[in-house]
Each structure stands twice: as C-alpha cells, then as structure tokens.
Amino acid sequence: MDIAFQPYPFSGKQYPARIPALEHGQDARRHPVAIVGGGPVGLATALGLAKQGVASVLIEADSSVCHGSRAICISRRSLEIIERLGAVEGFLEIGLPWTGGRSFYRETEVLHFTMPQDENQKLPPMINLAQYHIEQILLDAAERHADLIDIRWQTRVTAMAQDGDGVTLQLSTPEGDYALQADWMVACDGGRSTIREEMGLQLQGASYEGRYVIVDIAMESARPTERLAYFDPPSNPGSTVLVHKQPDNIWRIDYQVRDDESVDQAVLPENVLPRVQSLLDMMGEKGPWAPIWITMYKANALTLEKYRHGRVLFAGDAAHLVPIFGVRGANSGIDDADNAAWKLAYVIKGLADERLLDSYSSERVAAAHENLSYGTKSTEFMAPPSFAFALMRTAVLSLAEKHPAVRSLINPRQSSAIAYADSPLNAPQEEAWNAGPASGTVLPECPLTVVRDGVESVRHMTDLLGAGFTIFQFAAGEGGDTALADVPATLVTITKRRKIDASAPYGWDHTGRLFALYGAEAGGVYLVRPDGHVAGRWHAPSAATVLAAIERVLHPQTR
Numbered sequence: 001m002d003i004a005f006q007p008y009p010f011s012g013k014q015y016p017a018r019i020p021a022l023e024h025g026q027d028a029r030r031h032p033v034a035i036v037g038g039g040p041v042g043l044a045t046a047l048g049l050a051k052q053g054v055a056s057v058l059i060e061a062d063s064s065v066c067h068g069s070r071a072i073c074i075s076r077r078s079l080e081i082i083e084r085l086g087a088v089e090g091f092l093e094i095g096l097p098w099t100g101g102r103s104f105y106r107e108t109e110v111l112h113f114t115m116p117q118d119e120n121q122k123l124p125p126m127i128n129l130a131q132y133h134i135e136q137i138l139l140d141a142a143e144r145h146a147d148l149i150d151i152r153w154q155t156r157v158t159a160m161a162q163d164g165d166g167v168t169l170q171l172s173t174p175e176g177d178y179a180l181q182a183d184w185m186v187a188c189d190g191g192r193s194t195i196r197e198e199m200g201l202q203l204q205g206a207s208y209e210g211r212y213v214i215v216d217i218a219m220e221s222a223r224p225t226e227r228l229a230y231f232d233p234p235s236n237p238g239s240t241v242l243v244h245k246q247p248d249n250i251w252r253i254d255y256q257v258r259d260d261e262s263v264d265q266a267v268l269p270e271n272v273l274p275r276v277q278s279l280l281d282m283m284g285e286k287g288p289w290a291p292i293w294i295t296m297y298k299a300n301a302l303t304l305e306k307y308r309h310g311r312v313l314f315a316g317d318a319a320h321l322v323p324i325f326g327v328r329g330a331n332s333g334i335d336d337a338d339n340a341a342w343k344l345a346y347v348i349k350g351l352a353d354e355r356l357l358d359s360y361s362s363e364r365v366a367a368a369h370e371n372l373s374y375g376t377k378s379t380e381f382m383a384p385p386s387f388a389f390a391l392m393r394t395a396v397l398s399l400a401e402k403h404p405a406v407r408s409l410i411n412p413r414q415s416s417a418i419a420y421a422d423s424p425l426n427a428p429q430e431e432a433w434n435a436g437p438a439s440g441t442v443l444p445e446c447p448l449t450v451v452r453d454g455v456e457s458v459r460h461m462t463d464l465l466g467a468g469f470t471i472f473q474f475a476a477g478e479g480g481d482t483a484l485a486d487v488p489a490t491l492v493t494i495t496k497r498r499k500i501d502a503s504a505p506y507g508w509d510h511t512g513r514l515f516a517l518y519g520a521e522a523g524g525v526y527l528v529r530p531d532g533h534v535a536g537r538w539h540a541p542s543a544a545t546v547l548a549a550i551e552r553v554l555h556p557q558t559r
Contacts, residue, residue, distance in 0.1 A: 165183070
C-alpha cells in the first residue's frame with residue numbers, strides 16, 4: 001500500500017542543556033530531592049513535593065516531552081491526584097472521556113461493559129490522552145512552580161553513589177559534565193532505569209512471549225470513544241486487536257503478532273498497513289487515513305522487591321513493569337508519585353520519622369502485586385501463553401454471546417483505586433460499620449454544599465482535602481465536637497441540614513446520600529491522609545484517639 005506517513009499534530013518545545021553554578025565541578029547547591037526522569041511520574045512527584053513546599057531538581061535526558069505512542073488511558077483515581085496537583089483542567093479539556101467498551105469474537109459482539117459511573121462522581125472513569133499531552137500539561141504546571149522545581153534538560157546520569165546523608169549523581173550534558181548532591185532521590189527513569197542498573201537491582205516476575213504491534217493513525221471518525229477489542233477478527237484471523245480513539249483524530253491500534261513473524265518483519269509498513277486497512281474495512285470506517293507511528297510491544301509483569309533503598313525511592317516503570325492490558329501502567333506510576341511525595345516532604349520538613357518512607361515501599365509494592373495480578377489475567381486472555389489458555393479463551397468467547405455468566409472473564413479489568421488494606425499506617429478499626437470506606441481505602445466521591453461566610457457552593461468531598469491531614473466530622477445539625485479543632489489537621493464539619501447560625505465554614509449533605517455512603521451518624525469521624533486514603537474512622541472519638549492515629553502515621557513503629 002502506498003500511504004504516506006503524517007507527523008503527530010503536536011510538537012513539544014525544545015529545551016537546551018543548562019549548567020548551574022559550580023564549585024570544583026559540582027553543583028554549588030545541595031538539593032533536598034533529586035528526581036531522575038521527567039516523564040509523567042517524575043513530573044507528578046515534583047508537583048507533589050512543590051505542593052508541600054519542598055524544592056526538587058528534576059533530571060531529564062531528553063530535550064522535550066516524549067514523542068510517539070506510549071500511555072494513553074488515565075483513570076479517575078489519577079485524575080483526582082492530578083487535580084490536587086493543580087493540572088486537571090488540561091486533562092479534561094483535551095482528553096476524551098469514556099465509560100466502557102465492546103468486545104467481539106470474530107464478527108459477534110460478546111461483551112458490552114460499563115465502568116462505575118454515578119451521580120456522585122465529578123470526574124469520568126477514564127480519559128484517553130496521549131502521553132505527550134500528559135507530559136506537556138504536567139510540565140506547564142511544573143513551570144508555574146519554577147521557584148520549587150528546577151528542571152535540567154538534556155542531562156544524563158552516568159553514575160551515582162549514596163551514603164547515610166544523601167546521594168551524589170554524576171551528570172553529563174552537551175554543555176559539559178558535573179556532579180550534583182541531594183539529600184534524597186526518586187528514580188523515575190523508566191523501564192530501562194539507569195539508577196536501578198547502577199545499584200545492581202533487578203526486576204522480578206514474568207515476561208510474556210506474545211508481541212503486539214502498536215500503530216497510531218490519523219483518521220476523522222464520528223465513532224464514539226470506547227475501548228474496542230476484537231478476538232480472532234476476520235481482518236486478522238487468530239489475532240487480538242485493541243482500538244482506542246484519542247484526541248486530535250488520532251487512533252491507537254494494537255494487534256497481536258503471529259508466532260511465525262519476526263520482529264523486524266512485523267513492523268515493516270508493507271506488512272502493517274494492509275492489516276490496518278483490513279481492520280478499518282471490517283469496522284466500517286471508509287474515510288481516508290494516514291499512518292503516524294509503528295512500534296512493537298511485549299508484555300512484562302515485573303517488580304522490584306522493595307521500592308526504598310536507603311536514600312533512594314523507585315517509582316513508575318523504574319520500580320515495576322505492568323502489562324498495558326488493564327491500563328494500570330502510567331496510572332500506577334502516578335499513584336506511586338502521590339504516595340511518595342507527601343511522605344518524603346513530611347520527612348524532609350521534620351514532621352515525620354524516616355520510617356514513614358518504608359510504608360511507601362510496603363504500600364506500593366503491595367499495590368504493584370495487585371496490579372500485576374490483574375494485568376497478568378488480562379494478558380493471558382488477550383494473548384494466551386499456552387494451548388490450555390487458548391482453549392479456555394475460545395470456550396469463553398464461544399459461550400459469551402448466549403451465556404452472560406461467562407462474560408466477566410472477558411472483562412478487561414479496568415483500573416480502579418487500590419486500597420492499602422494491610423498498611424501499617426492504618427488505625428485499628430475496633431467498631432462495626434455498615435458502610436463507608438475502611439482504613440487504607442481511597443475517599444469515595446460525593447457532592448455536598450459548602451457554606452463559607454454565608455455563601456453556598458456545590459463541591460465534592462475530594463475538593464475539601466488539604467495538603468495535610470483532613471478530619472471529616474459528621475454532625476446532626478448545629479455543629480461538631482470543638483475539641484477536635486486542636487488536632488493538627490484541617491477540620492471539616494458535615495451536617496445533615498443547613499445550620500441556622502454558622503460562624504465557621506461547614507458542609508451539608510444536600511443530596512441526602514453522603515451520610516449513608518459513609519455509614520456515618522452524628523459524631524462520626526474520618527481521618528484522611530494527604531494522598532486521600534483513609535487513615536482511620538470512629539463513631540465518636542476523642543481528640544486523643546485522632547491524635548494517636550496521626551502519630552501512628554508520622555512515627556510508625558517497627559513491626
């Protein structure tokens with residue numbers, strides 16, 4: 001086929017290398033935190049630290065945001081995090097929201113799934129957004145915090161060392177080489193992490209034989225935004241094909257490569273483009289199209305055993321590689337950044353013991369294993385690793401059209417918020433609750449009316465989270481326990497009805513759904529961490545009980 005390639009409808013600004021003021025070949029400033037890797041995870045980590053007032057230097061080897069087809073699906077949980085970082089507007093303005101998708105076996109639709117979405121939510125369950133847009137939006141936010149985020153472009157780490165006080169990086173740029181010292185480092189430098197290699201660490205887990213070609217094409221289409229999966233389609237018999245609509249009339253197509261095809265042959269345009277045309281014909285897309293990008297992907301389910309190594313924290317693909325099926329790759333990295341940033345900031349500011357950073361590792365390693373479990377199940381269904389798996393998949397797909405009970409086995413298991421159910425930071429729950437988020441769970445969303453100085457505004461629960469701890473105190477009518485006002489946290493009183501005389505801001509449950517959703521009665525209290533996870537809940541706690549729960553988080557005991 002003679003179809004000309006087009007460029008992406010996006011071009012990132014190019015940034016020059018920059019050498020700071022040096023003393024004896026070393027950066028004259030010692031930095032609180034060095035972040036290696038300026039992708040979504042590194043930028044989110046820098047923004048999270050900046051929100052806590054902690055400065056960082058971000059080391060990026062390239063001269064601009066990324067190019068090509070990488071992460072495209074951003075979950076509601078990631079959007080909640082990005083909103084707290086002050087960057088969600090760009091995601092919602094450019095990204096394409098979606099709530100579900102369809103799966104086909106040969107020519108028959110066998111699954112139409114919908115992700116959780118109800119009237120309590122303010123953000124979509126998922127948006128499609130190319131990684132270059134993701135990075136650009138986060139970079140724009142970082143540049144608004146230039147006093148706290150120092151970005152060093154075209155700067156590569158060539159060596160590193162650490163001791164009990166911090167890390168030393170040897171850096172190389174087109175303008176010259178120099179050394180840099182920092183008290184802490186967060187390695188966000190991707191699946192081929194230089195930092196991981198320098199420290200002699202290896203990822204553990206499984207690599208799958210199935211390979212996928214990833215193709216981005218430009219095509220105008222009125223087709224709605226949804227995830228499309230084709231199993232053994234007439235356009236590509238024996239293969240699995242995934243299709244996602246992206247902004248700017250870009251479409252992402254992933255299709256499974258036959259076992260007898262070599263990698264070199266599989267990505268040649270003369271082999272790829274006819275398959276794309278055949279797929280589009282099958283879908284009924286008759287308009288013109290042009291290829292933009294072709295690459296190869298192989299699924300890995302790998303993780304480090306722990307994410308804290310002395311003064312170094314690992315995050316994102318540097319810490320774990322999650323299969324793309326289930327959209328838990330970039331999303332889990334953003335979750336890593338959210339967890340690491342506030343804990344590191346609290347340690348740096350002297351508000352918490354260094355042992356708090358061990359909980360970053362334990363919580364996020366547990367999350368990675370959960371993500372890997374989901375990703376592995378999806379991968380084994382998308383690309384069966386053995387004859388037995390292939391036989392099972394064929395049976396499920398054959399039965400799914402007429403037997404709804406088996407359709408859940410096709411479900412791509414889209415990303416949902418991870419709960420830190422076994423976190424050492426969780427306050428013990430000694431009381432019975434009939435509903436609501438348990439300790440370690442992400443705060444569920446719900447609208448409420450906030451009254452401040454007599455002015456009412458409809459907000460959501462996540463809007464009320466501060467940079468520190470937040471206490472939600474539920475009250476019947478006129479107010480809550482004033483003793484909790486002395487606890488070092490943002491206190492938010494929530495009532496079932498409007499107050500007649502309100503001297504302090506409060507929220508009231510105008511929908512009548514909030515109290516029931518949280519299983520709360522008058523006197524009930526939820527303590528929420530800076531990352532939006534519940535640290536503890538009680539029916540009628542004393543101030544001392546809540547203070548003890550905060551102390552448990554900030555100064556965890558060795559267990």
